[in-house]
Amino acid sequence: MFRCLYAVLRSFAPAFEGLCWALRTQRNLRVHAAAVVIVTSAGVWLGLQAWEWCAVLLAAGLVLTAELLNTAVEALADRVSREREEAIRRVKDVAAAAVLIAALISVVVGFIVFLPKLWRLFENVPSTP
Secondary structure, eight states: OHHHHHHHHHHTHHHHHHHHHHHHHOHHHHHHHHHHHHHHHHHHHHTOOHHHHHHHHHHHHHHHHHHHHHHHHHHHHHHHOOSOOHHHHHHHHHHHHHHHHHHHHHHHHHHHHHHHHHHHHHHTSOOOO
């Protein structure tokens, strides 16, 4: 049983290596990861409900996944050809567009979840005379 569990855990090693490489080499992934840390901290501070955590974490996961897939597509495209080719440019642009869409949707989710909480928080702040 322990050997089977070890084999399963070991099978995740390439995924962790890929994630670490991407975090070391991809600035945009680090920006998105920092945003996830900030949003998660804000969620803890504001006391998100379970459904809100689900929405926020799914949106964040979508962005990080899209960014990782974009990185993989770009790395493979660069390996196929370093020359300026219209087909490769199009593939890279579409992969980048996927990240953009995921990021925009996550911003909308963030507004839906966080704005009412922030509004109530600042509504109760006494004004200074």
